Amino acid sequence: VTAPITTLTDLRNHLQIAIGLELTTIPTYLYALYSIEEGANTAAVELIESVVLEEMLHMALAANVLNAIGGRPSTRPIAKLGYSPVPTYPATVPLIPAIPRIHLAPFTPKAVDLFLDIERPVPRKAPRAGAKPTVGYGSIGEFYDAIRDAIERLAKPAVFARGAERRAGCQLTSDQYYGGAGKLVAVTDLEAAREALDTIVREGEGLPERALSAPPSAPATADKEASVLGFEVDDFDVLPYGWRMYSHYARFRELRTGRRYRPGQLVSQQPKGDLVLVDWASVLPAGVDPTAAGCEGTAVHTAMVEANRTYRAIVDAVYASFDGRPEALGEAVHLMFALKYQAIALMRTPSPSDPATHLGPGFEYHQPAGPAVRRGRGGG
């Protein structure tokens, strides 16, 4: 239960939280992705990649909406909420208590359960009758519904006009996004803001709550609203070659159950299609929520710190691209490749304190200021 958003400032705070929320999911998906041994689990790799690419799109879309209404995306904490848009793991998401604490963990059934909880259209447990209503939103979808509702009420044309002036050059466009489904639309008016927010919800949870119990009747049509009830697992993105995408929730459900949905099945149903082969054993035993501080004084500390530095540079570059320097996104791509190789190297390295568990990147943007990392030869 939440009060409606009543001021533009509140709306901007919500959108900054949205950017932070999308960013929060990316390391947890990447961590599982990079833990999969090279060449193994191709279905899982493709699936997680497809989701994480769309989370990057959602982060950029949320930033476009915030810029469009004159807000400035920033990594600085939102004072009022004491919330940093760049999380430390394990991470909590403000305002959406339905989302559990988000961990960095290797690819396991438990990790996929967490992914399902993040992307679930409705809270897992219905509140007991007579129970005190929880404060906050019940799902990411509800959170975005509130944002969309507020934009409809508060973002008058003058707001977009002022935003276009104050935040000129800050809209990212489809040139800067590729590899995933969906489209990075520049947001300049209410219509584009709706499209951006719809894309986020549609690709993530895939459907409004009411569709979970709808019968698989009507075929897909061009009218999204009309067909969403009938063509449930499809999120209406059509990729090159006519490839149709399912929502994140549906995709993770396939992974968890080891079966594809058949076309036309409901998301709430047990997938009954083709087998998805998942090899849970071909996974590097990376630790859960690793930190550089946990390795201080050991030979691997430098590598942990370096990975965190790369991550920080990525986040800063991405935010720079939200702030009128779109080319920074291209620079971030190089860093993303660098982080991938650093992450895999760490995940192949046994932890000094517990050799059965391997290291992993901590994704620590707020790395405690420790002793300077020694450069050059050695490092332990």
Place this chain on the structure above:
Amino acid sequence: VSADGGGAGPDEGGYDVVIVGGGIAGATVAKVLAAHGGRRILILEAGRATGMSADKYRSHVEADLASPTKVPNAPYAFNPNAPQADVLDIRQIEPPPQGGVAPSTEPDTSGYLVQTGPLPFQSDYTRALGGTTLHWLGTCLRMLPNDFKLRTLYGHGVDWPFGYDVLRPYYERAETEIIGVAGSTDDQHYPGVKKRSYFGSYEYPMHSVPPSYLDSVLDRGLGGHRITVGGRHYTVEMSNTPAGRNSTPRGDYTVMGAAGNPQQGQRCEGNTNCIPICPVQAKYSALKTLYELMILHPGDRPPTPTRSSVTVVSQAVATAVELDEHGTVRGIRYTEYEDEATPTPATTRTARGTIYVLAANAIHNATLLLASGAANSSGMVGRNLMDHPLILTWGLMAEPVYGFRGPLSTSGLEMFRDGAFRSDHCAFRIEIGNEGWNFSANAPTSTVDALVDAPTAPLFGRDLRRVIGEVMPRQFRLALEMEQIPQASNYVTVDGRYRDQLGVPRPVIRYDLPDYVRAGMAAAKQASDQMYALLGLHPLPPRPDPDAVPAAELFPYPFDYTAYRETDPGYLTYGDQGFVFQGAGHLAGTHVMGDSPRTSVVDPRQRCWDHDNLYLVGCGNMPTVGTSNPTLTMTALAIMAAENIHADLGNRS
């Protein structure tokens, strides 16, 4: 729809078009025809359909990773039922008997190609669904207007039956509808070519892939400098190479990712592995077009006015073009095999349609026609076999140039592609390689081996890393690629004595290079020498002797390391100079197009003079090859042929 055949293949008529060959030419013809709607199309592919899903494509990548020698066919397993040429099979051919003019009586049969010499034909190709686009570089240069008039302007080769302007709209379609080319018309610098008449207002569908760092170093050292070759002066100018490689789209162009995983390969990731395999499928291969056909025009559903039906049958080796007494093609006989045991359980079938298209490569189109006794009233089938014979030059730069980052090549030097010199020697193009000494010396493996296995003070540990760090980033190479002119005496033929395990005749090749081409090599080497000198690289004095010099001193720099050994298979001489040439994989010219049925195999519509329902497509139709990698031109020609086939079908129904 099943790319693996799956059960009984077609053994009856009913197809509008039967296409032999599941490479880019066949896929292009099928796509253009299918787009008109209502067509039933069959594609027969001799090889397997391994690449047709993302996980199976991955098995090619794994095979490449496991191979110590990164030759073009490293990822594509040899298939005894559809054998393929491989560069590792190339041997020096025995010279003909003293005083004799006939080829040696003992050809080299150690590889799949039967080679009678005097020079070995050095190009390979891939027989699998997708064809040789599985390992092409992706270079998409168009031919130059003067390339179409070589005989008239320079007195060599032949003229094409039509000029550049006729082909230009088909080039545009090949670049946007089939391949997807990244490039910028502003960055194209060709001799004597004006942008306005060559491109008009056209722009490539994707922005250029950024040039490599090496390109910028070479531009700094060479750009704007004058060099002199054969008494003529040339100004060095870098030209960004258009490529079938995904990049940022222009306008609303849709970038096509991997076949079976369209989210992957939306942009080039700079793996420097275009040859032998792009691991992410950012580089175009015919698999993408075939995959699109399977989704949009499924073979298991009947065609509608807007949708066609395209069936792909793999593991189906065409063995004969069946003709009736009027010279009309009545069917394509083919052998369908399952496993690779010897002898192979195989079934013979016949595919029947209204119009037939041979879309195998230049060698296999020719051998199929020769084995069938078809299309050869001119006696030209198999003749005029061409390639772009190339010589490499390589060196260690004064400063690191950091190869192995970005695509295999992003720029070239195009100033020798046309000019008055073509009366004296062949035109050539200079491709700037971005993969160190990989092509010239199988680096990095060979570099590391030389340091580790050195007889004197071999290196290991930190010292090894240091020396590798000095040598590897300084490696670079140029490929000087010659225009080979058509000659009837260069040919592929068949000989009943040489057959594969299905009984299909193996290609028998006679190959030599004329002085016109060898003189081009000498001129190109002259150009290369001057450019190396401008870069401060002088010829390496005798290479350090590993027995006398410690490993750490085996690779001094900066020097031009180019050296041609008489023992190399491609060794040839021109005057007192020796060169080692390589193949470019550009098989062309074996069923040339022309204005006369006496001197050509297909007419300007690319239909056989001898058979009014048989079309040939592919590089075999090209009367001359110019200096551009031929795939783009071949694709443009295939679109043109497909529109002619569409017109023929309309006239028949």
